[in-house]
Amino acid sequence: MTKLHNILILTCLLVTIPTLYGNILEDEEYWGKQAASFDEYWKKKEATAEKENERAYINDPFSFSGNVTDNITDLIISDEKAESNGRRNLAGKLANKRCMATNPIDRCWRCDKEWAKNRKKLADCVQGFGRNTVGGQKGSFYEVTSNLDDDMVNPAPGTLRHAVTRTAPLWIYFSRSMTIRLSEELIVASDKTIDGRGADIYIMNGAGFTLQFVKNVIIHGIKIFDINSGSGGLIRDSENHYGQRTQSDGDGISIFGSSHVWIDHVSMRNCKDGLIDAIMGSTAITISNCHFTDHNEVMLFGASDSYDGDKIMQITLLFNHFGKRLIQRMPRCRYGFFHVVNNDYTHWEMYAIGGSKHPTIISEGNRFTAPDDNNAKEVTKRTYATEQEWKNWQWRSIKDELVNGAYFRQSGPVLNNRPFTKKDMVSSRPGSYVVRLSRYAGALRCVEGNPC
Template identity: 60%
Template sequence: MVTDSGDDDPVNPRPGTLRHAVIQDTPLWIVFKRDMVIQLKQELIMNSFKTIDARGVNVHIANGACITVQFVTNVIIHGLHIHDCKPTGNALVRSSPEHFGWRTMADGDAISIFGSSHIWVDHNSLSNCADGLVDAVMGSTAITISNNYFTHHNEVMLLGHSDSYTRDKLMQVTIAYNHFGEGLIQRMPRCRHGYFHVVNNDYTHWEMYAIGGSANPTINSQGNRYLAPVNPFAKEVTKRVDTAASQWHGWNWRSEGDLLLNGAYFTPSGAGASGSYARASSLGAKSSSMVATITSGAGVLNCRRGRQC
């Protein structure tokens, strides 16, 4: 249980702090004793087999470093307000009871997933960070991003390191039941190489585009609600980034059962064979008419001890 909101020493964290809990080698379900605001001095580097569960209290990670999930597996992040994350680094940081090391500058992502697998980011409220809100790169896979509320941010979600980093061809990500809300501009997500199931999300705000990609990602958009902005030049849901049409015409991008409002349009591509989307299909889509209900509880749940969420 986290009882201490402090982060005085990233190399020798005090017992009772969140940093002390997440670096342990043993599997842990981490809960919080009370409401707290945690201002991290350096990246919170998580060890494998950890669940952060902030249900029942009001926990903000804000105004400092944020969460790094690097070369680990089986991590759940649930129920946090994560916002106003800053670049940090050029410092020593502990990543396990036995190891600490030098960290170069971090970008200021809310949640950075690097070379990791079996990661679930669920029911968090994320906004206004220096770089991305959720970025997953360098061979990360088996990721579910669900029931989150994203607001007030430019480059929301990057999935895939670079066009030349082909290990991300194995990446599989599910993006489900999220609300992409006010003040968002682009990258919801921006994909490279892998397989992406975008299902039953509510897109109520974007300024440039909602879903983008390069380097031949497979994108399966099912049962989402896309509400285009007023700007007549930003009605398109999709964007192929820095790629000629002669190249992207063969990419497998499809819209199936999506609700397109206020002039929104999704530009599909590829042969359209259903078998092409097998690795980008992780759950059955509900009707897009149900999206408002499905996503009504997106973000941090209003839970209190002794009451059902």
């Protein structure tokens, strides 16, 4: 009996200790160190980014988010008509080749067998709050030919670090499959697309991506695994600047005071801090078609209860699969407006969606499959707030599918006269579509000459 008791205590500790660590971005001392490290160059970038973020903010996010669900409806209706005729009428379908596009974003580009020659078409396909993100569409192509990352100040041409620190817009792709271990955080400049299609690209066993005070970045078709903190030091962040950086936090992708960001078809697991964090007034972001596994605190949107600049944060989560061995924060939100639509939540251990400081969360057409643990059936978690406070937060579930005892605790005003129900098949019958819409989440295996 004593042995059983000790095993129970050890099990509880193993589950609890990771949550006690918390996210380093929520540590006020960390923010003090970051602010103190800004030189005049970074202060100027911060001021410019603040103006860009304000311009990216949408005054009526409810009307905008309704457009997303209408587009999904159009796809579903066309598919159902095709299926009722005994065939699949997929746009761009080739003879004897079945297109694997099952949602509106993928339908925009995946059925083109010449996708490798038409890479920049991808930038026309983003939906959600990040809809105006074009990445490096207006620039030249840049081919990454080396997986080395051994010079933080003067990276060699042909390396990923050299590519992302150029001043001009660039569409970055890879000459072959490769594994890249980032020695320090990869600081990505504005107007860049990182396009992993046609190669198997692993970013792993090193530092992650940092998007700080930038705009217009697309990250597509790569795998980000086993990310650790960087030790800091002199690191180049643009063609004309490098400077001293503090220790990086260990995020897979850290979005810091940035706007117009699209993360699509990325596979992520096991980062020291968050998989994707968006903080400090970042906005106009879409995260779509991604596959997440093996992590505790998956996403943090808004790092500090004391920073109300995140009121302009607007993020769409669309067609993602939250998979095996995830624990919590899918996402955890502060202040902003978050449209969580048609994602498949098949695993969590504590909760799926949480937040504090009055965020607006519209959960629409998702499938939530609760764990067998009777203490973890609730999808939602409000932190550091009494019911008297959070009952006014607008957290609405619009015809989500709730499986295995899952339940969503709603709050705030009911959505009346909002554009979510207009021809909206997903809202009325979401459970029968989520698996289809998110079926190809994660990095794809694209072969030149064939539909992806």
